[in-house]
Amino acid sequence: xxxxxxxxxxxxxxxxxxxxxxxxxxxxxxxxxxxxxxxxxxxxxxxxxxxxxxxxxxxxxxxxxxxxxxxxxxxxxxxxxxxxxxxxxxxxxxxxxxxxxxxxxxxxxxxxxxxxxxxxxxxxxxxxxxxxxxxxxxxxxxxxxxxxxxxxxxxxxxxxxxxxxxxxxxxxxxxxxxxxxxxxxxxxxxxxxxxxxxxxxxxxxxxxxxxxxxxxxxxxxxxxxxxxxxxxxxxxxxxxxxxxxxxxxxxxxxxxxxxxxxxxxxxxxxxxxxxxxxxxxxxxxxxxxx
Ligand SMILES: C[S@@+](CC[C@H](N)C(=O)[O-])C[C@H]1O[C@@H](n2cnc3c(N)ncnc32)[C@H](O)[C@@H]1O
Numbered sequence: 001x002x003x004x005x006x007x008x009x010x011x012x013x014x015x016x017x018x019x020x021x022x023x024x025x026x027x028x029x030x031x032x033x034x035x036x037x038x039x040x041x042x043x044x045x046x047x048x049x050x051x052x053x054x055x056x057x058x059x060x061x062x063x064x065x066x067x068x069x070x071x072x073x074x075x076x077x078x079x080x081x082x083x084x085x086x087x088x089x090x091x092x093x094x095x096x097x098x099x100x101x102x103x104x105x106x107x108x109x110x111x112x113x114x115x116x117x118x119x120x121x122x123x124x125x126x127x128x129x130x131x132x133x134x135x136x137x138x139x140x141x142x143x144x145x146x147x148x149x150x151x152x153x154x155x156x157x158x159x160x161x162x163x164x165x166x167x168x169x170x171x172x173x174x175x176x177x178x179x180x181x182x183x184x185x186x187x188x189x190x191x192x193x194x195x196x197x198x199x200x201x202x203x204x205x206x207x208x209x210x211x212x213x214x215x216x217x218x219x220x221x222x223x224x225x226x227x228x229x230x231x232x233x234x235x236x237x238x239x240x241x242x243x244x245x246x247x248x249x250x251x252x253x254x255x256x257x258x259x260x261x262x263x264x265x266x267x268x269x270x271x272x273x274x275x276x277x278x279x280x281x282x283x284x285x286x287x288x289x290x
Contacts, residue, residue: 112149
């Protein structure tokens, strides 16, 4: 790959997915795109770049997807899910006692382990949540990971990463060497393809947002824009969960850290309420927690 090819790919990826590659990541691009070039019957990256410059949209989409990092696992980092069960849900159960409706967004859901972990946490509170409307909306840029999520089928290796054995037994069915998550958990999650660089206000207002391990790939300006737009979609007492290497501190005052809960943030009341936003709620399919 020539320096000009690398520059072209860097610019395209930044524009299409937000991926901010430093000048020394040629090896990463080469290793991620090699299988794709082979599959497309191309001689190498220079030929791929020529086709992309010629406007081969399907190929561009494949390149953008191939460059996403989809690493994830059930109950990743554990602490966020302890916060969800021990802090966030008890607070919202009380604050929403009359409305009995909760909306949760997993904003870069990858192959589904994050939204299904959230669903399993909610299921553990089935008694308290009986009669509530629960929506878990899971979105990702990559269509490929969304397809895997919808199927809810995981390998032995994948279910061994982070998933407690009692939850495996309770919520999964074994199919040969694979494990499929049960329909009651699967139906709690709605999947949609969504690029965080684009407008997402049509998703409506959320009580809880998980936006974990995706902002790390973006530059500061992109992170700030995403934080600001997420804040506008959150209930004033809603909660934002970030990944272990992510923070809003020093970036935006749209959120403030939740006291003594690492990775958990709340919209900053100093920014003020946003009256009338509720009118933009879309009609999403609603699934009751059983
Ligand atoms: C490392 S995974 C994180 C998965 C999960 N949140 C977790 O913490 O385990 C990052 C995900 O972000 C998605 N992604 C990358 N750029 C994106 C964008 N611009 N908009 C939406 N999703 C994006 C990738 O496709 C990938 O599935």
